[in-house]
Amino acid sequence: MRFEKPVALRYIAQLINAELVGNTEAKATGINEIHKVEEGDLVFVDHPKYYDACIQSAASFIIINKKVDCPEEKALLVVNDPFEAYQTIVEQYRPFAPSMKLKSDTASVGEGTVIMPNVYIGNEVRIGKDCIIYPNVTILDHCVIGNNVVIQAGTVIGSDAFYYNKKTDRSVHYKKMKSCGRVVIEDFAEIGAGCTIDRGVSGDTLIGEGTKMDNMVHIGHDTAIGKNCLFAAQVGIAGATTIEDNVILWGQVGVSKTLTIGKDAIVLAQSGVPSSLAGGKTYFGYPAEDASVKRRELVWIKRIPELWKKVMEKKE
Amino acid sequence: MRFEKPVALRYIAQLINAELVGNTEAKATGINEIHKVEEGDLVFVDHPKYYDACIQSAASFIIINKKVDCPEEKALLVVNDPFEAYQTIVEQYRPFAPSMKLKSDTASVGEGTVIMPNVYIGNEVRIGKDCIIYPNVTILDHCVIGNNVVIQAGTVIGSDAFYYNKKTDRSVHYKKMKSCGRVVIEDFAEIGAGCTIDRGVSGDTLIGEGTKMDNMVHIGHDTAIGKNCLFAAQVGIAGATTIEDNVILWGQVGVSKTLTIGKDAIVLAQSGVPSSLAGGKTYFGYPAEDASVKRRELVWIKRIPELWKKVMEKKE
Amino acid sequence: MRFEKPVALRYIAQLINAELVGNTEAKATGINEIHKVEEGDLVFVDHPKYYDACIQSAASFIIINKKVDCPEEKALLVVNDPFEAYQTIVEQYRPFAPSMKLKSDTASVGEGTVIMPNVYIGNEVRIGKDCIIYPNVTILDHCVIGNNVVIQAGTVIGSDAFYYNKKTDRSVHYKKMKSCGRVVIEDFAEIGAGCTIDRGVSGDTLIGEGTKMDNMVHIGHDTAIGKNCLFAAQVGIAGATTIEDNVILWGQVGVSKTLTIGKDAIVLAQSGVPSSLAGGKTYFGYPAEDASVKRRELVWIKRIPELWKKVMEKKE
Numbered sequence: 001m002r003f004e005k006p007v008a009l010r011y012i013a014q015l016i017n018a019e020l021v022g023n024t025e026a027k028a029t030g031i032n033e034i035h036k037v038e039e040g041d042l043v044f045v046d047h048p049k050y051y052d053a054c055i056q057s058a059a060s061f062i063i064i065n066k067k068v069d070c071p072e073e074k075a076l077l078v079v080n081d082p083f084e085a086y087q088t089i090v091e092q093y094r095p096f097a098p099s100m101k102l103k104s105d106t107a108s109v110g111e112g113t114v115i116m117p118n119v120y121i122g123n124e125v126r127i128g129k130d131c132i133i134y135p136n137v138t139i140l141d142h143c144v145i146g147n148n149v150v151i152q153a154g155t156v157i158g159s160d161a162f163y164y165n166k167k168t169d170r171s172v173h174y175k176k177m178k179s180c181g182r183v184v185i186e187d188f189a190e191i192g193a194g195c196t197i198d199r200g201v202s203g204d205t206l207i208g209e210g211t212k213m214d215n216m217v218h219i220g221h222d223t224a225i226g227k228n229c230l231f232a233a234q235v236g237i238a239g240a241t242t243i244e245d246n247v248i249l250w251g252q253v254g255v256s257k258t259l260t261i262g263k264d265a266i267v268l269a270q271s272g273v274p275s276s277l278a279g280g281k282t283y284f285g286y287p288a289e290d291a292s293v294k295r296r297e298l299v300w301i302k303r304i305p306e307l308w309k310k311v312m313e314k315k316e
Numbered sequence: 317m318r319f320e321k322p323v324a325l326r327y328i329a330q331l332i333n334a335e336l337v338g339n340t341e342a343k344a345t346g347i348n349e350i351h352k353v354e355e356g357d358l359v360f361v362d363h364p365k366y367y368d369a370c371i372q373s374a375a376s377f378i379i380i381n382k383k384v385d386c387p388e389e390k391a392l393l394v395v396n397d398p399f400e401a402y403q404t405i406v407e408q409y410r411p412f413a414p415s416m417k418l419k420s421d422t423a424s425v426g427e428g429t430v431i432m433p434n435v436y437i438g439n440e441v442r443i444g445k446d447c448i449i450y451p452n453v454t455i456l457d458h459c460v461i462g463n464n465v466v467i468q469a470g471t472v473i474g475s476d477a478f479y480y481n482k483k484t485d486r487s488v489h490y491k492k493m494k495s496c497g498r499v500v501i502e503d504f505a506e507i508g509a510g511c512t513i514d515r516g517v518s519g520d521t522l523i524g525e526g527t528k529m530d531n532m533v534h535i536g537h538d539t540a541i542g543k544n545c546l547f548a549a550q551v552g553i554a555g556a557t558t559i560e561d562n563v564i565l566w567g568q569v570g571v572s573k574t575l576t577i578g579k580d581a582i583v584l585a586q587s588g589v590p591s592s593l594a595g596g597k598t599y600f601g602y603p604a605e606d607a608s609v610k611r612r613e614l615v616w617i618k619r620i621p622e623l624w625k626k627v628m629e630k631k632e
Numbered sequence: 633m634r635f636e637k638p639v640a641l642r643y644i645a646q647l648i649n650a651e652l653v654g655n656t657e658a659k660a661t662g663i664n665e666i667h668k669v670e671e672g673d674l675v676f677v678d679h680p681k682y683y684d685a686c687i688q689s690a691a692s693f694i695i696i697n698k699k700v701d702c703p704e705e706k707a708l709l710v711v712n713d714p715f716e717a718y719q720t721i722v723e724q725y726r727p728f729a730p731s732m733k734l735k736s737d738t739a740s741v742g743e744g745t746v747i748m749p750n751v752y753i754g755n756e757v758r759i760g761k762d763c764i765i766y767p768n769v770t771i772l773d774h775c776v777i778g779n780n781v782v783i784q785a786g787t788v789i790g791s792d793a794f795y796y797n798k799k800t801d802r803s804v805h806y807k808k809m810k811s812c813g814r815v816v817i818e819d820f821a822e823i824g825a826g827c828t829i830d831r832g833v834s835g836d837t838l839i840g841e842g843t844k845m846d847n848m849v850h851i852g853h854d855t856a857i858g859k860n861c862l863f864a865a866q867v868g869i870a871g872a873t874t875i876e877d878n879v880i881l882w883g884q885v886g887v888s889k890t891l892t893i894g895k896d897a898i899v900l901a902q903s904g905v906p907s908s909l910a911g912g913k914t915y916f917g918y919p920a921e922d923a924s925v926k927r928r929e930l931v932w933i934k935r936i937p938e939l940w941k942k943v944m945e946k947k948e
Contacts, residue, residue, distance in 0.1 A: 102433050116730050120451035135752035135770045138451045138469035153770035153788040156469040159509035162530035173526045173544040193791035193828040196509040196531040210805045214794035215828040215850050218531050218549045228805040233850045234868045236550045252886045254568045254586050270886050270904045272586045300620040304932040311942050418749050436767035454767045454785035472785040475825035478846040489842045489860040512825040512847035534847050534865045552866045570884045570902050588902045616936040626943050
């Protein structure tokens with residue numbers, strides 16, 4: 001999330017009740033998660049395991065629960081509970097303020113775009129030119145839709161991330177991380193009917209130019225889909241994953257979180273992808289493997305009874 | 317289903333044209349299915365295999381197609397077709413009477429709850445305090461939503477059970493069992509976008525306190541989900557199943573009907589659960605088994621070619 | 633797609649800038665794809681591999697990119713790009729003309745049918761008698777719903793086919809084939825909540841009489857479902873497939889395109905069907921096979937360690 005204009009770090013320190021250490025005179029331009037931070041961004045970390053990664057990242061300002069060394073051009077904001085500090089910042093700069101109109105006053109829609117009945121368009125949504133948005137679609141706050149995009153009926157763009165922190169010491173077992181990111185859909189993309197695309201937690205969920213999705217496809221938060229991909233019906237992709245250009249996923253494929261599927265890869269129907277796949281090949285099964293290897297494996301399984309027989313014969 | 321007030325059994329016998337045997341002066345408080353009945357309830361049974369279970373159940377009054385022995389404090393309502401008798405009672409006490417308003421006059425919504433545009437709220441629906449109901453959600457008759465519940469866009473609460481009786485002797489091949497149950501969602505539960513939760517046939521479908529569901533999760537009729545469960549996207553759970561507290565189901569897991577998954581169990585992505593699973597363990601595959609056993613199985617499959625080679629070598 | 637009245641072939645040749653060869657005085661009654669064409673229809677073909685099939689099909693008029701021999705009662709419309717010619721005809725005879733009303737003026741709804749709030753009903757839609765259409769359903773142009781049909785909340789009928797032509801030589805990578813077909817749902821069918829049924833590309837997607845679908849079922853374009861089928865939740869069926877009468881598909885089953893599942897077949901939960909299945913049997917697994925064979929296979933896999941041990945013992 002970008003702030004509308006840079007905010008003095010001192011002001012943020014005050015807001016979250018933090019001790020400010022380092023470059024105290026700086027201004028922050030936004031807040032983001034470790035994989036997406038840029039210079040000027042705030043990031044938060046509450047586990048020593050990730051201290052170094054955060055301090056070495058592009059982020060300029062680290063909300064942290066311990067005073068540690070940090071480069072002098074950066075700053076630490078030391079608090080007891082960085083997660084709560086993050087929530088406070090989101091509440092301040094991107095508060096939940098639901099629009100009660102079908103089309104929010106702050107949304108914009110380009111020339112030639114057709115918005116059919118019963119479509120909800122939230123605050124600050126931007127829709128480009130020559131799009132078709134079918135009935136009963138929901139486009140939530142801050143999402144950005146390019147030109148010549150088709151979104152079929154009943155689809156939801158910008159639902160909250162499925163992202164919870166476990167709080168065993170509290171009345172609330174799981175505490176939701178507030179989503180302040182966006183969904184960005186590039187030109188010529190087409191989204192089928194009954195799909196759901198979650199917004200980024202603090203970054204963007206991206207659907208690349210020319211990518212086409214069939215019905216009931218689910219895309220998790222902060223996932224980046226390349227250009228000209230094809231996803232068949234009922235594909236599900238978890239959060240913070242990267243799908244490169246021209247990837248084809250056939251029906252009901254499931255893809256786990258924070259992995260990468262390389263350019264031009266094809267994953268056959270119903271396969272499950274638990275870890276990264278190199279580009280340019282065809283995969284199949286669970287866990288998804290080179291399809292020819294996996295097909296041979298199915299043949300081998302069918303030969304077990306024969307093998308058993310051979311072994312038994314020799315026993316005699 | 318509870319009746320608004322207790323109904324004289326004689327009146328019900330007349331309604332369904334039944335011969336009344338046993339405690340003829342009693343009053344019935346509701347009607348329910350065998351797994352959920354309580355004292356004062358009607359239940360129906362049309363197969364001799366289940367006669368005993370129904371008569372021994374907590375139900376006080378049994379709609380049945382044969383005059384059999386029964387405890388004297390109970391009563392039988394003997395009819396030719398108990399299924400049709402059940403349908404008649406549902407039509408009488410919970411008739412289909414669709415509301416033609418976005419929010420029915422008989423629905424109630426608690427303080428602090430945000431209902432976004434295009435949400436349908438049916439008859440007698442009760443929604444608690446401080447909930448957020450996103451656009452294009454449908455909440456059908458009699459459903460109950462607690463406090464601090466979030467329901468994301470496009471979700472359907474209270475769709476009919478997928479429950480049909482085969483009628484080979486009729487023009488209609490499958491006859492739908494009328495759903496008169498409810499969906500009850502407890503405090504702090506969160507339901508993702510594009511989910512569907514079916515109402516109970518005559519009991520309740522229950523979503524326990526603090527349980528969180530990602531997008532496109534399907535929950536069947538009369539299923540009871542415990543507290544603080546996590547269900548990832550595209551999970552499907554069939555009818556009349558019990559999921560105990562803190563269970564985690566990863567993406568695209570499928571769970572069959574009328575089984576139990578024990579407390580703290582974890583089922584890994586794309587697994588299929590055809591029968592009950594003990595709590596406290598991690599499961600994987602189809603049929604879902606202890607994940608470490610199943611992972612070893614995958615390794616064993618990869619060793620078949622080597623095994624084949626060993627056997628062939630020894631042949632020579 | 634049927635034209636409203638027969639159109640002179642000469643007029644169509646002019647529209648798509650084609651050289652007309654053969655029976656030039658004829659009139660065309662519609663346009664359809666090779667599997668569904670009838671006498672009087674146009675069909676298009678752009679690959680020599682399919683020239684013969686198209687010329688021998690029931691179609692009377694072939695839009696083609698080469699002048700070849702054809703029976704004298706038929707005609708060829710020779711163009712450079714048959715795909716583009718097809719698009720031009722669709723644009724002319726079934727242009728995208730979205731209705732901006734919840735219920736289009738050209739839609740008809742039969743007596744006794746209940747249309748609940750927030751339902752969208754497009755141009756020329758015909759809905760029969762005594763149906764129930766639940767809230768937030770979308771029924772798009774030209775779809776036909778029979779009598780006594782139930783469509784549960786949030787479902788989409790008539791979304792576009794997922795059908796793209798690859799155009800590597802253009803700015804647009806994938807070019808969408810315009811869908812001009814329909815969805816036809818016969819009497820007594822019931823469609824669950826959150827389902828999506830795509831229209832045919834140029835033919836019909838058919839849901840047979842008395843067929844019942846649970847929630848989140850996806851049916852691809854031009855697929856024909858027989859009578860009295862049962863599909864459990866989250867089933868997905870790709871395009872141009874034929875499912876015969878009384879077929880039962882359990883939860884999360886996936887079915888590939890252009891295949892046939894025979895009458896009375898049962899496919900168990902989570903199975904994948906990549907090729908045709910004979911009727912009357914029960915199938916399981918991926919690829920779906922006779923369920924008893926597949927179950928035995930699971931037992932054989934469990935015996936690999938024992939087999940390994942036997943082989944090793946004999947080595948010593």
